[in-house]
Amino acid sequence: EAGVTQFPSHSVIEKGQTVTLRCDPISGHDNLYWYRRVMGKEIKFLLHFVKESKQDESGMPNNRFLAERTGGTYSTLKVQPAELEDSGVYFCASSRDSSLGSYEQYFGPGTRLTVT
């Protein structure tokens, strides 16, 4: 079974530019999550999709961030316009149906975003 994949692995952009991150979850996982780790601190939740619907977007920092999951498969996270404080590692994770009593999430390798 292929794991969660993310693209690109690293992106360097200037302040004010736009960047789009992509995540492909594990096949069959309806749940998809985005997290961010800034400056080696704790990993923070951004949002949660169930299939193509946003279940929880309480962690999204502001309206410069837009996440989509068209068709309930892969997801994109767009940052527009990027600011210096957006720098960090963006992780995507996926999981099976939690109604089965299992809450394990499986993470991708992350995209390191550097805004200069």
Place this chain on the structure above:
Amino acid sequence: DQQVKQNSPSLSVQEGRISILNCDYTNSMFDYFLWYKKYPAEGPTFLISISSIKDKNEDGRFTVFLNKSAKHLSLHIVPSQPGDSAVYFCAACRSGGYNKLIFGAGTRLAVHP
């Protein structure tokens, strides 16, 4: 307000000995807890989990203990191996559709020969 705390940023253990990583939480609504292991430039890897209806879960060299009254959990690794050297994150969530994981800041474990 940090709801999940790992107060030890680092831990050094000799190979073959036991490693004990600690985690405290403040939100009594959390009822599922997970440990993840992270190597540099990789994503967190799921290690072991425990539901609040249990106080212990074991998987090979890894055991997680949960003390609900103290809002404390710990991860025991025995025997520790050099390949266990990584950053360990404690995470918590609520069941019932609230799937988001709340992470601690991590503890860097170094296992030396």
